[in-house]
Amino acid sequence: MTSIPTDPPAQDSGFALLKGLGKAEAYNHPTESIRLIETHISWVLLTGQYAYKIKKPVNFGFLDFSALAQREFFCHEELRLNQRLAASWYLDVVPITGSPAAPKMAGTGAAIEYAVKMRQFPCAQTLRESAECGQLSTDEIDQIASLVADFHHTVARTDDQSPYGSSQDIRYWFTENFIGIRPFLKSSGQVQQLAALQVWGDAEWHSKAALMQQRQQQGWVRECHGDLHLGNMTLVDGKVIPFDCIEFNPLLSWIDVMSEVAFLMNDLLRFGYEVYAYRFLNRYLQATGDYPGLALLRYYWVYRALVRAKIALLRASQNPEADGQLCAEYGLFADLAERFTQPGKAGLIIMHGFSGSGKSTLASQVAENIGALQIRSDIERKRLLGYTAQADTGSDLGTGIYSQEASRQTYRHLAVLAKGVLEAGFSVIVDAAFLNSEQREGFLQLAEDCQTPFIIIAVQAADETLCQRIRQRQGDASEATVAVLRQQQQAAEPLGEAEQRHTIAVDTERGDALERVLTQLGKICP
Structure with a gap:
């Protein structure tokens, strides 16, 4: 959580807009103390009753929000996708009108920006924070397993004509992590570790490519959440609510369901919840019967750990003050990816x-x-x-x-x-x-x-x-x-x-x- 900037650079219209939106008169409803949450791709303004999510004008290759029309389109995609899991919390896409210095949320006139309007969760704590405090419970894990299994059963799925989820696409996104990570590495040990992970990934892909293609044709590639980790779930009145689906690139949300499972397990294992990780996996598989998908789980574990490692480095490049903490987070995920390449003996x-x-x-x-x-x-x-x-x-x-x-x-x-x-x-x-x-x-x-x-x-x-x-x-x-x-x-x-x-x-x-x-x-x- 950060404060609204009070002295943005004059040439930076994004920060100027945030400063304007830090004032109560920018909204057509009563507000409390307005707070800002910032990620590497968005700003979220918390006003008390509602939250407003604004996309940053950035282009990282895997997403492109550089034009206003693109940001409007992806706001509507975010609304559509998240209403599948949190319909009562994702409300609308609203224009921001006026000027950066004097903006009006959901105003009239020409739009200078767009925001996704949401009901603000009554508690800002995510399940990630619960995990960090050692407060996750089996009830939450069981809810998640049932919720994800039901969600995967109902969402749209591929067929043999689908443009999504081919083995070549899967390989591309696995390899793209190395391109995004390598320029940021500072030690020879990190470079060697990353090279070893790439060698393992290439070999694993070659041995599993036919299965990946088969699963795409059988409909195991589906329009998933795409970013299902503990930081994107909260608990409201004892009910787990997932939010913040990937909307910015269908190639990253139309994925094998086992990739989604791997992402959540990755988070649980990262925080030391080994027992809960396998509780979730067992209950999910008992609900879905997707035991053949286990053949790809280790590949997706490594892939998801590398995604989180890359994001830590991207955030560090945007926030030099947190560089040390985020680089340590990179190391944690890189080590986790390395661990996943070394299976134990089965019995x-x-x-x-x-x-x-x-x-x-x-x-x-x-x-x-x-x-x-x-x-x-x-x-x-x-x-x-x-x-x-x-x-x-x-x-x-x-x-x-x-x-x-x-x-x-x-x-x-x-x-x-x-x-x-x-x-x-x-x-x-x-x-x-x-x-x-x-x-x-x-x-x-x-x-x-x-x-x-x-x-x-x-x-x-x-x-x-x-x-x-x-x-x-x-x-x-x-x-x-x-x-x-x-x-x-x-x-x-x-x-x-x-x-x-x-x-x-x-x-x-x-x-x-x-x-x-x-x-x-x-x-x-x-």
Whole structure:
């Protein structure tokens, strides 16, 4: 937050306009103390009831606001795009009339500038500031995951005729970061680090270009938010509100949905919220089923870190007083990009236990803590057979989605998804009952084929607890009943001696179940 300039250079009409807009008489409504927020591409004036966003007359190549007509057009684009997520907050595009010395917001006569008019958020704090203070909560992460998944489901998407999202476009914007960053670097270490990132990016693109093109043709490139990080979200009455979509270049907003996911995860990882980053990713993927997109996630992680690094340097060039802080921010993002190029060793974990044993709850907690993907059979079974996760299919024992053939299809599908996750370089937890030895043998073979560690987490609880948990379930994808539990108990094939060597057994009635599993995993996969 900065103050309105009181002594702008006489030749600088932009600052002269800001000085004029710092006066209450420039507005047709009551104002409070007028405050200014400045970014590298815009000025935002906070008046109390309303906020007004003005685009700077700049041209950075990836955006061009140099002409008034362009700024007017992109103000209208900003309104259109942001009303998808924050309709009650983005209100109008208004002309600024009069003169720079005596402007009138939403006045009459010829426009000298344009502004996007918004309701001013009651609290200026963004989720970035909450993250910096250690105040983010799981409720906010769960809201974001649901909100982003729903948003990506409803927005416009590409087809094989679309001009957006080609693999060549993706490569161009990845490479453009190096062009924007290199002139600002001051040390040989920074130059070498950037060169190594470019070599990695070129190699990764060549190996993934066909997949990028395929996803564009399949409609995974969509008209997204484009700038979805914590600084562009706020909390109003307990509800997460994303704002400030990219409007200035459709090539940067028509992107693969996984690029959008990567941007937010990048921010969470940057602030040390590793568990929350994987909580968001797991919940998003469970909602969308886009596990194949994981193959591109690491590329987009690096790309997004480089974008933030470049912006830090651009801001430093505009604000010499903050040069030291912004250059440190560059280093943080450059190091994050380097970290993303170095994947850890992936492992395959399967759950084992009856309905009500706490498999899914424990699998979710473990996945978040070790940076793994939890694939839930209850969700994937329904998705595979054309149902939503919360649908009540009315299937009886051994019929409908729980028939033997449906179960065989489900486990085959789970294996395909798990293999994709492993090949993308991530550990995977397959969250299913695995009461049949043949089912378990198939996943042991998958682990051997992928040359990855194989672990069974065997979950148990007292029969009374199992029944109680099943009866109390609400809003869950599982349709298991106590009758299903009894059938499972009769048909279950116990773990064999060879399987026991891969097994971590845990009682979920104990309060330390998660800690015990994490400790044992650390011993098996240090």
